[in-house]
Amino acid sequence: MDQSTLLAIITDQTNRALWEVKNVIDCIPEELWAKEYCDMPCWKHVYHMLHSLDQWYINPCDNNYKEPEIHVKDLNNLDVVSEKHLSRDEIDSYYFAIKAKIEVYLMELTEEQLLQCPPDCEYSKFTLILAQFRHLHSHMGMLMGFIIADAGLWPRVLGLKRPFPTGNTASTFDDTADF
Numbered sequence: 001m002d003q004s005t006l007l008a009i010i011t012d013q014t015n016r017a018l019w020e021v022k023n024v025i026d027c028i029p030e031e032l033w034a035k036e037y038c039d040m041p042c043w044k045h046v047y048h049m050l051h052s053l054d055q056w057y058i059n060p061c062d063n064n065y066k067e068p069e070i071h072v073k074d075l076n077n078l079d080v081v082s083e084k085h086l087s088r089d090e091i092d093s094y095y096f097a098i099k100a101k102i103e104v105y106l107m108e109l110t111e112e113q114l115l116q117c118p119p120d121c122e123y124s125k126f127t128l129i130l131a132q133f134r135h136l137h138s139h140m141g142m143l144m145g146f147i148i149a150d151a152g153l154w155p156r157v158l159g160l161k162r163p164f165p166t167g168n169t170a171s172t173f174d175d176t177a178d179f
Contacts, residue, residue, distance in 0.1 A: 049139035051076035059118035
């Protein structure tokens, strides 16, 4: 891992986090996709996590931010029951759109910009990224807990040392949890 700059570390950790997000989504068994946890279906917990990543990783105050086509009012709100149901394909498409947006953002971001605030935002770019890691992994822990408790399976995590898996990595589970 390149640790020569903060940006190199942020990029590596973001790539690892995004791989883990996709893996956890892929590891949700079909029978849990619509199962309710805290009065909301599992897929809505996933959408909430992704929507926050989409909106807050770069700039939550961006006047040009466009909700994804699948969005309806309060779909991201875990306190509001939604009539709309999202499929895996819709979630996957949204994930890949967010991933692409973040990859472009990180390629254009400079070390000097990390402590600058994006337009109309009170938080620095570095603060927003760290805050999303915190939020993302809070929800990742919940999703992993749902999978572990209900299916007895442990989705793989990369930690700092593991290389990115190659080949077909859909629904990658672990026997061990070495972090």
